[in-house]
Amino acid sequence: MSRIKKKLRKFTANVLDLPKDVIFDLPRITMIGNMQLYVENHRGVVQFTTDKLTLKLSVGHLEIIGKDLVIRAILSEEVFIEGVVEDVKYIQKDV
Amino acid sequence: MRYQLITYLRGHVKLKVRGETIESLLNELIQFKIKIWNVKRLSEGMLEFHIHLNDFFKLRPLLKKTGCRMTVVKRYGAPFFLNKIMKRQFFISGIALFLAGIFILSTLIWNVEVIGNERLTSEDILEEAEDLGLYKYQFKFKMDNLDLIAKELTKRLPETSWVGVELKGTKIQIKVVESTIPEEEPLYNPRNLISTSDAIITKIFAEQGNPMVKVNHRVKKGDILISGVLGDEENQEIVVAKGEVKGLVWYEYNLKIPLKQEVKIYTGNVKDRKYLVLGNRAIKINGFGDLEFSSFENQLSRHMLSWREYPLHIGWIDEKVLESNLMERNLSIEEAKAVGIQQAKSDILFNTGIETAIVEENIIEADEKDGMIYMQILFEVEQNITTEQPITEFNEIF
Numbered sequence: 374m375s376r377i378k379k380k381l382r383k384f385t386a387n388v389l390d391l392p393k394d395v396i397f398d399l400p401r402i403t404m405i406g407n408m409q410l411y412v413e414n415h416r417g418v419v420q421f422t423t424d425k426l427t428l429k430l431s432v433g434h435l436e437i438i439g440k441d442l443v444i445r446a447i448l449s450e451e452v453f454i455e456g457v458v459e460d461v462k463y464i465q466k467d468v
Numbered sequence: 469m470r471y472q473l474i475t476y477l478r479g480h481v482k483l484k485v486r487g488e489t490i491e492s493l494l495n496e497l498i499q500f501k502i503k504i505w506n507v508k509r510l511s512e513g514m515l516e517f518h519i520h521l522n523d524f525f526k527l528r529p530l531l532k533k534t535g536c537r538m539t540v541v542k543r544y545g546a547p548f549f550l551n552k553i554m555k556r557q558f559f560i561s562g563i564a565l566f567l568a569g570i571f572i573l574s575t576l577i578w579n580v581e582v583i584g585n586e587r588l589t590s591e592d593i594l595e596e597a598e599d600l601g602l603y604k605y606q607f608k609f610k611m612d613n614l615d616l617i618a619k620e621l622t623k624r625l626p627e628t629s630w631v632g633v634e635l636k637g638t639k640i641q642i643k644v645v646e647s648t649i650p651e652e653e654p655l656y657n658p659r660n661l662i663s664t665s666d667a668i669i670t671k672i673f674a675e676q677g678n679p680m681v682k683v684n685h686r687v688k689k690g691d692i693l694i695s696g697v698l699g700d701e702e703n704q705e706i707v708v709a710k711g712e713v714k715g716l717v718w719y720e721y722n723l724k725i726p727l728k729q730e731v732k733i734y735t736g737n738v739k740d741r742k743y744l745v746l747g748n749r750a751i752k753i754n755g756f757g758d759l760e761f762s763s764f765e766n767q768l769s770r771h772m773l774s775w776r777e778y779p780l781h782i783g784w785i786d787e788k789v790l791e792s793n794l795m796e797r798n799l800s801i802e803e804a805k806a807v808g809i810q811q812a813k814s815d816i817l818f819n820t821g822i823e824t825a826i827v828e829e830n831i832i833e834a835d836e837k838d839g840m841i842y843m844q845i846l847f848e849v850e851q852n853i854t855t856e857q858p859i860t861e862f863n864e865i866f
Binding site: 446 | 491494
């Protein structure tokens with residue numbers, strides 16, 4: 374069932390040339406230099422310190438490593454982070 | 469950040485939260501759609517963030533749920549500011565008094581202005597206006613309708629044809645249009661109109677008085693043309709004779725015109741000089757060197773600086789030195805005659821006025837002698853020939 378659904382979604386995404394984040398419920402990450410970072414479609418904060426921010430995603434986690442990290446704004450599906458971003462890690466499965 | 473003004477008006481607070489499970493608090497906040505911003509991790513188990521004032525009160529159950537404690541670090545925005553101000557009663561009452569004062573003062577008339585009057589004095593108009601309740605330091609609401617006041621003023625000031633009263637802020641403007649009085653005619657003595665010279669009458673028009681001559685009559689100098697005495701010897705009235713009498717008059721001119729005439733012309737050579745003027749002194753600053761012109765003319769133009777109406781006593785002079793030459797011009801006999809006639813004509817017009825018409829001109833004689841032309845010209849001219857003669861007791865007898 375789920376496999377068929379997945380395949381169907383992939384098919385429509387390819388045929389209609391839609392952005393993948395809409396179809397697969399993936400996060401959209403926008404980085405401006407190493408100073409600002411937008412993450413859309415997250416699922417909550419797992420850990421937040423000045424050096425590290427771990428966000429929960431629909432599948433897996435996103436780890437943002439840097440210095441002086443500040444959450445400028447946080448909404449139910451969006452985070453806007455400022456600071457010196459050094460590393461963005463995408464962890465597919467549970468840590 | 470985009471809605472800084474709205475954020476300011478709503479008010480927000482900076483909080484410090486202590487607790488073990490701070491991340492779960494964040495997730496709760498997200499879940500309840502409570503907006504927070506500028507989230508900073510201060511240390512292990514210590515978080516700092518901003519939150520809207522109305523969201524602040526929703527925070528308490530969430531804190532309890534996650535086992536965190538919070539302290540308010542700083543308050544921002546209008547609600548706190550107003551709260552602070554409302555505590556200062558005298559300040560508030562001062563503002564209220566100030567506003568009330570401004571309002572009361574703006575309901576006063578501060579100035580009454582009269583414009584458009586020339587013969588009437590402003591004082592008279594203001595006096596009448598005051599009588600109608602229109603004066604300085606009067607409350608606006610105490611005054612009558614301005615149109616009624618204007619009407620009443622027009623009635624009270626008979627020398628005006630219209631009075632308008634207008635309120636301009638705290639100023640009353642009374643506009644006056646004065647009725648025009650016809651110009652007074654100058655006073656004349658009783659008089660006759662008599663002839664200035666021997667002439668033949670071509671036109672006579674007596675506006676007032678008794679015409680004594682008719683068209684084509686020949687008159688001598690001093691003859692009465694329009695008499696100021698009306699009626700016969702028993703019933704007499706003496707008036708000011710008025711009218712227009714035109715007649716033909718003859719003039720004889722004896723002229724001599726030289727055939728050689730000297731004319732001054734400019735050669736076109738110009739030398740510019742400039743002077744700086746300080747007070748009464750002028751210092752040459754440009755155009756040095758000797759002049760090569762044998763005869764010349766100077767044209768000076770003076771430019772003095774001034775600030776508004778105060779002269780500064782500083783300026784400059786532009787001088788132009790124009791080289792000139794005297795040229796001799798030989799006239800033909802015809803040209804000389806034309807020059808002579810022109811001279812005589814302008815002389816006649818100058819002496820008798822612009823209404824004069826030259827009817828005929830005759831060159832009786834024109835002789836050339838020693839480089840001169842001697843000519844005699846006779847003009848027949850139609851001109852105004854009246855002059856006045858006052859009527860005195862002595863005149864009346866005749």
